[in-house]
Amino acid sequence: MNDQYVKNVIEAALLAAGRPLSMDELVSVFDERDGSNSEEVRGAVAALRADYETRGLELLEVASGYRIQIRASVAEPVSRLWQERPAKYSRAMLETLALVAYRQPITRGEIEQIRGVAVNPNIIKTLLERSWIRVVGHRDVPGKPELLGTTREFLDYFSLKKLDDLPTLAQLKELEDLRVQLSLPGAGPEVPVADAVDAAAAGDTDIEAAADDDEDSDSEGVQDADNAQDADAESPRPHGLVASGAQDDPI
Numbered sequence: 001m002n003d004q005y006v007k008n009v010i011e012a013a014l015l016a017a018g019r020p021l022s023m024d025e026l027v028s029v030f031d032e033r034d035g036s037n038s039e040e041v042r043g044a045v046a047a048l049r050a051d052y053e054t055r056g057l058e059l060l061e062v063a064s065g066y067r068i069q070i071r072a073s074v075a076e077p078v079s080r081l082w083q084e085r086p087a088k089y090s091r092a093m094l095e096t097l098a099l100v101a102y103r104q105p106i107t108r109g110e111i112e113q114i115r116g117v118a119v120n121p122n123i124i125k126t127l128l129e130r131s132w133i134r135v136v137g138h139r140d141v142p143g144k145p146e147l148l149g150t151t152r153e154f155l156d157y158f159s160l161k162k163l164d165d166l167p168t169l170a171q172l173k174e175l176e177d178l179r180v181q182l183s184l185p186g187a188g189p190e191v192p193v194a195d196a197v198d199a200a201a202a203g204d205t206d207i208e209a210a211a212d213d214d215e216d217s218d219s220e221g222v223q224d225a226d227n228a229q230d231a232d233a234e235s236p237r238p239h240g241l242v243a244s245g246a247q248d249d250p251i
Contacts, residue, residue, distance in 0.1 A: 006030075006044040007051075014059070014068045020156055022065035063155035063162065093123050100133050101154070101166060105147035107139050124148075132157070 013029050014021060027041050045066060049059040056074045060067060070078050096119060099111050112119050127133045136149040150163070160166065 003040075003044065003047070006040055007048050010041065010044050011048055011068070014066060017067075020062050020065035020067040025065065060159060061161055062159055063152045069159070092117075092120070093126070096123050097127060097132060100127070100148050101150050101163070104149040105136050106149075107145040107147060109145055111148075 009029060010026055013026060023038065023042065023045075026045070027038050030041070045059065052058050052068075056071050056078075057068055058071045060069055092115075095115055096111055099114060100106055103110075103114075108119055108124065124133075131151050131153040133148050133154065134151050135146045137147040138144040139147055155161065155163070155165075
């Protein structure tokens with residue numbers, strides 16, 4: 001089969017699918033009469049990835065397979081095509097997600113012990129609804145608390161192939177642009193993502209001292225407002241913005 005034809009079919013399939021496609025799915029696109037095999041498809045994927053090296057798109061392998069997405073270097077101007085504003089997540093939600101990602105499997109009680117405050121149920125509910133975390137088992141202690149871990153959807157969303165691809169704390173501290181704002185209107189200054197990972201990497205409970213009293217207060221009113229914002233906010237786009245489809249499917 002013509003190599004260029006195989007590349008064209010794979011490219012079209014990845015753009016049309018609107019989701020990552022595994023190698024088996026890419027091979028299945030070709031009819032047996034086409035005579036294409038997995039080795040040819042793998043070679044075509046590698047060649048297509050090389051073709052995109054100098055373009056605004058990239059072919060990336062994530063946990064669920066391969067996808068074509070917008071390169072991060074051009075994401076900012078392209079993002080103007082979408083009218084909605086990116087979601088802003090509270091420090092509490094980001095720290096909880098970071099703890100699950102870096103210290104999984106972990107129980108809710110262990111998260112509370114590290115953060116020093118109670119975890120609002122709305123945070124766990126929101127992360128479960130977005131399929132970023134899941135229950136992977138139960139701790140063999142009285143009460144059998146649920147063990148939480150990240151999902152394949154979490155890896156796909158943040159353009160990761162495996163958990164080992166998560167940036168280290170040292171790498172995060174070097175990236176000045178990895179910052180998020182608190183969800184609460186009129187909240188304090190921007191909070192680096194590295195701060196959230198500090199708690200996950202070292203169990204640093206001192207991170208709470210840097211938060212505003214309103215952010216990490218045990219007051220139900222404050223926590224409910226914080227997490228209602230988390231639950232209602234639109235999901236941020238994956239790293240690089242997926243090229244196929246104008247908008248991501250709701251999580």
